[in-house]
Amino acid sequence: MTERFPDLEIYLLKPDADAIEQWLQGYWPQLRRLQQDQRYHWQVDTSQGTMDIFFNPQAEKNFASLWFKQNHTDWATDLDCGRAAHAALNVEVRCSDAGWQEDDGEDDSGWIKLIRGEEKPLTWR
Numbered sequence: 001m002t003e004r005f006p007d008l009e010i011y012l013l014k015p016d017a018d019a020i021e022q023w024l025q026g027y028w029p030q031l032r033r034l035q036q037d038q039r040y041h042w043q044v045d046t047s048q049g050t051m052d053i054f055f056n057p058q059a060e061k062n063f064a065s066l067w068f069k070q071n072h073t074d075w076a077t078d079l080d081c082g083r084a085a086h087a088a089l090n091v092e093v094r095c096s097d098a099g100w101q102e103d104d105g106e107d108d109s110g111w112i113k114l115i116r117g118e119e120k121p122l123t124w125r
Contacts, residue, residue, distance in 0.1 A: 008068040008075060010082045013092035015064050020055060023088045027073070048072040063094065079112055086114040094122060 012020075017040060025031050028044040031053075035041035040055040052069040059065035066085070075081040082095035093114040111122040 004076045005071055005078060008071050008073065008078050008081045010066050010078055010085055010093055010095040011060060011063040012066060012085060012089065013064075013094075014062055015057075015066075015089055015091050017055060017057060019089055020066065023085070024053065026088075046072040082112065082114055083119075086117075094124060097121075 021031070021033070021040075021042070024042060024044075028046070031042050031044045033040070034043050038056075038058065040057075042053040042055075044051050044053070049070065049072060051072040054065075054067045054069065056065045056067075068081070073081065075084065077097075078095040079097055082093040085091075086093040094111055095114075096110055097112045098110050111124045113120045113122040
């Protein structure tokens with residue numbers, strides 16, 4: 001059994017913020033937008049508690065970051081979330097294929113690229 005990540009973060013290539021919000025509302029119709037400037041902040045009450053979702057369109061070059069601060073989703077891992085986002089949004093997604101620890105350092109292996117319906121290992125940066 002896969003260990004459930006306490007938070008989720010995926011990176012999306014040039015995504016549309018409105019499309020992301022619509023995708024999220026498909027899971028959580030009661031999604032509330034709290035902030036929208038350069039970054040987006042949504043919040044939703046789930047049966048497990050309140051979940052904050054942050055979207056930074058300018059996280060890394062052409063990639064945006066989508067971060068679920070509390071993992072109150074049906075996805076256990078970043079890769080599970082990435083697969084769902086890739087299928088729904090039809091954009092390239094990059095995500096970790098394993099958990100992350102503070103002392104893991106700057107090793108850029110352990111990433112997966114989801115593109116055109118395929119999953120490929122990736123060394124990022």
